[in-house]
Amino acid sequence: MIHVHELTKCFSDFRRGQIVALKGVIFHARPGEIFGLLGPNGAGKTTALRILGTVLRPSGGRVSINGFDVVADSAEVRRQIGFMSANTAVYDRMTGWEMVEYFGRLHGMQRDALAERMEMLFNRLKMNDTRDVLGAKMSTGMKQKVSVARAVVHDPPVLIFDEATSGLDVLVARALLETVAELRSQGKCIVYSTHIMREAEKLCDRIAILHRGSVLAEGTLEEVRRRHGEEDLEELFFQLIMEHDQRSLEEAFCR
Template sequence: MIHVRGLAKEYADLKRGKFAALAGISFDAFPGEIYGLLGPNGAGKTTALRIISTVLRPTAGTATVNGFDVLTQASQVRHQIGFMSANTGVYDRMTAWEMVEFFGKLYGLSDELLRTRMEDLFTRLKMNDIRDQLGAKMSTGMKQKVSIARALVHNPPILIFDEATSGLDVLVARALLNTVAELRDQGKCVVFSTHIMREAEKLCNRLAIMYRGLILAEGTLEELRDKHRENDLEELFFRLISDHERARAEAGNAADDAAAAVQDIQASVKS
């Protein structure tokens, strides 16, 4: 399972200066559930998932994966996780079989175990017809299958899907979502990020609605609907975001007022 506490990531950017891509988020994800991160572009989903999979270091906060700390036990964490995103690399000059085998070997699987796993995966994901296909000649859907096989080859207890269906047609996307649901049913802990309401609604057992590096709301779909008295997830999503923007604008106005008051006081002291 995954425990995230106060996770923050600050970037320094020429245009924006210092800004928080993640502003302190906390959540837990458990075996046998799909935990969704739902948020618009730039909300911080990928940043959070990359920290959890040890690709990126946080500025503050902690995350543990099956008891291992992402900062101090990165190598153990990587063995617990299978990571898949829309742009997980598929190499042009390797075949489907070679790529999955390559990653299995990186994880240190024995030849025999690796072969059994791969036979099983290629059958389950219906990849036997593309065994010898080179990456360069694969369609997007074929590449996605290779990416899934690559994420599953070491049979990790935790799977992370970052916008995994982006660029897929409805048929391939549906097949991928079915695979994700099967993994959950096998008892895996799945974290799934998306900006597509329908995917989140259909698939996720619990959801975090993310915006500007924060979790604005969290819970099961029922809990969110009850708490915010709104049945339509899309409406709920827009409402949370516009409330947040309004609060930000008010805080901004309050800060402007305070600055103006300070200037007034300084001016009156001088005169």
């Protein structure tokens, strides 16, 4: 469903010069599974997801979603995905209902079908209280629900969640994770980025640990644990990152 092959992305930064945000990243995600993209801040998770969402263009490598290339068929890719960015960005001067409706219409949904789908979504996500509330007056939880509804309103086969629970309280975060799990059960292919290990353990079927633009480990949770001989995911994560940093330091020193 999602094939990421040798994905590379370079940026130019005033202070740091040329930055390689992603170095030959490879992973695949299948329908009916949640693929977790784990990594500390600055690992390149958001960059990778933005490329999947066709917001950024790759500098090298290939990415295809449902058989469509993110560069050559970007318009088709955007029809296949639901993208929820890291911030709970909503339009300040639109109500929850208007926002979800707007994105449904952008996806070409007919008015009747859209209204029916929205009724169902607003009930299922328990967000009827956001119907007539302007974005500027919504709580963080409300905004997050609207963001989820906006991403899934057109019932896309692929969903991309970028640190969806950051800044949420336990109750809202839990409800959101339940929603994501429910979407998996509907056969969606989900890419979920997070730096919270407990979330990944609880939710993801397969994971990739990303650090400084490189994939350090990839596979099911069991495979990764077995390969690196560490049961605790947080410890494993910490260990991999420390090893990578040590290796980079030694390489830099040798140069």
